[in-house]
Amino acid sequence: MTTEIEMQYHDLIKSFLADVNTNCASHLHKDRVLIPIIASITQGITTALADQVETCLAAGIEPEILLEVVYQLTPVAGTLKVQQALPAIQAVLTKHQFRPSPSATNADENYGASIQADLYGTEIKNLLKDLPDEAGDFVPQALTNHFFNDFYNRSxxxxxxxxRYELLALITLNVDFQIKAHARGSLRAGNSESELVWATIQLLPYIGFPLVINSVQVIHQAVSQSK
Incomplete structure (x- = not known):
């Protein structure tokens, strides 16, 4: 049951939500309904998740795509946040009588590693090379195996x-170094500045103005540096 305080708050913010959604709708397509799910799971907040999943399905997002976006958050937000979100998602999909099928994988087991090399080179390996007791070897290798190969190999x-979705999760987490790196990586992967900026703006109701303003500046600077 919605309380009086919740109703008052909704009345306060409804014009803000409508303004963001209306403006983003003219620049974004499927991302507009997926981004709230990314924000919820990355923040570990599942109260609105069932409604967000329903919105995705109503917008024509294939359940397999929705699940892949959720799974992809694992190496960024961690297993606990993703696992916490799965029962609410499963309940909605079960109501719609959806049963997930396994994702096809790339024949090349190192496809993800090759993508990492193309987009990021040896940036993390160089950054962590001075860590003691072979930690500087393990973390970059785990990143390659379990961030890129495990997920990017899925079709x-x-x-x-x-x-793009990883960048939005990193923005939600407010991790400055990674936002800068993945802004560059997202651009190299073929995303335009407009796509990344408007996707970040869609995060406004969920993470607030400070993170969005900082992040769109980082994206804009990454574009300038790539010229």
Whole structure:
């Protein structure tokens, strides 16, 4: 049951939500309904998740794509947040009588590693090379195996989409170094500045103005540096 305080708050913010959604709708397509799910799971907040999944399905998002976006959050937000979200998602999909099928995988087991090399080179390996007791070897190798190979080898999302969704999760987490790196990676993967900026603006109701303003500046600077 919605409380009086919740109703008052909804009345306060409804013009804000409508303004963001209306303006983003003219620049974004499927991302507009997927981004709230990315924000919810990355923040570990599942109260609105069932409604967000219903909105995705109503907008014509294939359940397999929705699930792939959710799974892709694992190496960014962690297993606990993703696992916490799965029962609410499963309940909605079960109501719609959807049963997930396994995703096809790339024949090349190192496809993800090759994408990492193309987009990021040896950036993380160089960054962590001085860590003690072989930690500087393990973390970059785990990143390659379990960020890129485990997920990028799955065929339901292309690299361009994966990079964009990861960037949005990193923005939600407010991790400055990674936002800068993945802004560059997202651009190299074929995303335009407009796509990344408007996708970040769609995060406004969920993460607030400070993170969005900082992040769109980072994206704009990454474009300028790439010229």
């Amino acid at each position: 339901r999302l292309d690299v361009r989409d994966r990079e």
